[in-house]
C-alpha cells in the first residue's frame with residue numbers, strides 16, 4: 001500500500017492504495033467519482049476515458065503510481081455548469097441511449113476538440129473509433145462532435 | 153374525446169397522505185428543464201399524491217413516476233410523457249422519478265419484448281386522465297359549478313367566466329376526491345406532448361457523470377464482490393485454495409456458494425485481484441461441447457425427419473413435387489453474448505429483518521420471487537429498486553446475478569455490491585443460441601408455389617407466434633418445422649429473440665428467389681402481401697396493408713428504382729414485436745471491400761410517442777443488427793467460451809456504422825414497441841446489398857468471416 005496524492009478536477013485527494021491499482025478504480029471506488037465507467041479494463045472500449053493534462057487516456061490501463069502530479073479531469077470536472085461545448089452539443093442532439101458509454105465518449109470528444117478545433121469527418125471517425133457504444137449512438141455522436149466544433 | 157372506463161386496479165388510487173413532503177422527494181431528476189430554469193423556481197413545500205403515478209406540488213411542479221425499468225429504450229422519458237399528456241400539464245413542469253417495484257399499483261414492470269409502451273399505453277393515459285378529472289372535480293366543487301363546463305390546459309383549469317385556477321391550488325383537494333368511474337381521454341389530434349420530441353430525462357446526469365447506474369452504487373459498510381465461476385459449461389468446482397486470495401490487499405472474505413467462489417473486498421480492483429489469486433480445481437460433470445460439435449448436430453437435425461410442426465397450410469409436399477424447381481438454402485448463425493456496456497452487477501443487503509436489492513434488472517418482480525425462494529424469505533420482506541441500466545438487450549431479463557448478490561450478502565452478512573468483470577460478463581452469459589435454418593421454396597411458372605422453413609436451434613425453438621410471421625399468410629402451401637438440441641450452455645432472449653436471425657435468413661432467401669424469377673425484390677414482397685390481403689392463405693399475424701405501407705415508403709425514400717453509379721442497394725422488410733419495418737441498405741466498394749454507408753428505414757409503430765427517443769432506438773437497432781450480422785461471433789471449445797473481452801470479440805465501431813435515415817408512417821393508432829423491430833431486417837438488407845455489390849450470396853453469420861473481402 002502507498003499513500004498517493006492525486007489532483008482530480010483541480011482538487012487534491014489523498015488515497016492509500018496498492019500502487020498497481022488502475023487509476024479507474026481509484027477514481028471510482030476510493031475517491032468516489034463514479035462518472036468514469038468500467039467497460040473492459042483492457043483499453044478497448046473507452047468507457048473509462050479521462051484527461052491527463054488535457055489529453056484523453058484510458059484510466060483502466062494506467063497504474064495509479066504512474067500518474068505523478070499530472071492533472072486529472074473526469075466527466076464531473078469537465079465544466080462547472082455542464083456547459084462545455086461537447087456537453088451542449090450532446091444536449092442539443094440528445095445523444096445518449098442507455099448512457100453508460102457516454103462519459104467516455106464526451107471526454108474523448110472534448111480532448112479531440114482541444115487539440116483540433118476543426119476536425120474533419122475522418123478525424124472525428126478515427127478518434128471516436130476507440131469508444132464502443134453497444135447502443136450504437138454513433139450517428140448522433142458524429143453529429144454532436146461536429147456541432148461542438150462549430151461552437152468553440 | 154374518447155370515453156374510457158377506468159379499469160384500474162383500485163389500489164393504484166389508494167390515496168396516501170395528502171402532504172407527502174420533502175424527504176421522499178430527494179434525489180429527483182431535474183433534467184426536463186435546463187438547470188438554470190429550475191433554479192428560478194421556488195422549491196416546493198408540499199406534494200400531493202393524486203395517484204400512484206403522479207404527485208403535484210404547491211409550486212406547480214408535477215412528479216411522474218416511471219414504472220418500467222430503463223435499459224436505454226427511453227421509457228423513462230416516453231412513459232411519463234403519456235401521463236403528462238392526459239394530465240394536461242406543461243412538460244417543463246414535470247419531474248420524472250423511477251418507481252421501485254410495486255406490483256400492487258403498477259402492472260408489468262418489465263423491460264422486454266418491446267412491450268412497455270404498447271402495454272402501458274392505456275394505463276398511463278388513464279393515470280393522467282383520471283388525475284385531471286379529479287382536479288377538475290375539485291375546482292368545480294370550489295367554484296360550485298358543473299365540472300363539465302371546465303376546461304384545462306398546461307396545468308390550469310378555466311371556467312366559463314374565464315376565471316382560472318392552477319392544478320397546484322386544488323391538488324390537495326383533488327387528492328381527497330373520489331376516483332372517477334369514467335375518464336375522457338384526448339383525441340390524438342389534440343396531443344401536445346405525445347408526438348413532440350422530448351429530450352432524455354436523465355440527460356443532465358448522464359453528461360455530467362452523476363451516479364445513475366447500478367454499478368455506481370455505494371453504501372456504508374458495503375463490500376465489493378467478484379465471483380469465480382466454472383471456466384467451462386459442463387464443469388463444476390472440485391476444490392479451491394483461498395490462501396493467496398486472502399493475502400491480497402483489501403480482500404476481506406472468501407466465500408464458497410455452490411460451484412462458485414466469491415471474493416469480498418474494499419474495492420472492485422482488490423476483489424478482482426483476489427479472484428485471480430484463487431487456486432481452483434474443476435472437473436467435468438457433463439459433456440464439454442464445442443462449436444464444431446454444435447455445427448454437426450444442428451445440420452443433422454435440419455436433415456432429420458420429424459420435428460415439431462409449428463404451422464402447416466395447404467399441402468406443401470404435393471406442391472414441391474409439382475414444382476419446376478426446388479430451391480434449398482441453409483443459413484447459419486453463431487451464439488452471441490449480449491455485451492451490455494455496463495457489466496452485470498447488483499447490490500444486495502440481506503439482514504434478519506429485510507432484504508434490500510438494488511440495481512439493473514429488466515424483470516424485478518420475477519427476480520424478487522426467485523430471491524424469496526432462494527433465501528426462504530417472504531416476498532413482503534424484499535424491496536427491489538431499479539437503477540438506470542447500461543444496456544439490457546435481454547441479458548438483464550435473467551436475475552442470475554441478483555440471486556448471486558443475494559446469496560453472497562446472506563452468507564457474508566454484509567451489504568454487497570457484486571460486479572462482473574468484462575470477462576465474467578462475456579463468459580458466464582445467457583447467450584443467443586446458435587441456430588440454423590433450412591429454407592426450401594418450390595418455383596412454378598415464375599411464382600413460389602411451396603415454402604418450408606426448418607429450424608434447428610440450441611436449447612429452444614422459436615416462440616409460438618413466429619411461424620405466423622410473414623411469409624406465413626402469403627403462401628397457400630407453407631410449413632414451419634422445429635428441431636432442437638439440448639445443450640448445457642445457457643441460452644436465452646437476445647434483442648429481438650429468434651427474429652434477429654430468422655429475418656436475415658428469410659429476407660436473404662427472398663432476394664435470391666426474386667432474382668431467380670426475374671422479379672424486383674420490392675415488387676415480390678408487395679405481390680406476396682397483396683395475396684395475403686386477398687385471403688389467399690390462412691392469415692399471418694400482420695396487417696398486409698401496413699406492411700405494404702412501409703415497404704413502399706422505404707423504397708420511395710431510398711430511391712429504390714434509381715440506379716446510382718457505384719452504390720449497391722439491398723432490400724429487406726420484417727414485422728416483429730407489433731411494428732412494421734422496411735430497410736434499404738446501401739453499400740459502396742472501398743478498396744475492394746464493401747462498406748455499408750447508409751440505411752433508409754421506414755417504420756409503422758402506430759403513434760410515435762417521442763420522436764427523439766424513437767429515432768435513437770431505430771438507429772441503434774439498425775446498427776446493432778448490422779454489427780452483429782457482420783462481426784458477431786462466439787464459439788466454444790471444450791465448453792469454454794473462446795472470446796472474453798473486446799480484444800477478441802468484435803463489436804461494430806463508429807467508422808463501420810452507416811448513416812441511418814428514418815421515416816415514420818403517420819398514424820393515430822395505439823403505439824407499439826421500437827426497442828427491437830428495426831434490428832431483424834438489418835442483416836438481410838446488408839447481405840442483399842453486399843450481393844448486389846459483389847455477386848456473393850451470404851449464408852453464414854458473421855458475414856465478415858465468410859469472405860476475406862468483407863473482413
Ligand code: FES
Pocket residue numbers: 037038039040041042043044045046047048049058059060061
Ligand atoms: S474500461 Fe478502459 S477502455 Fe474499456
Ligand code: FES
Pocket residue numbers: 096097098099100101102132133134135136137224493542543
Ligand atoms: S449509450 Fe449505451 S453503450 Fe453507448
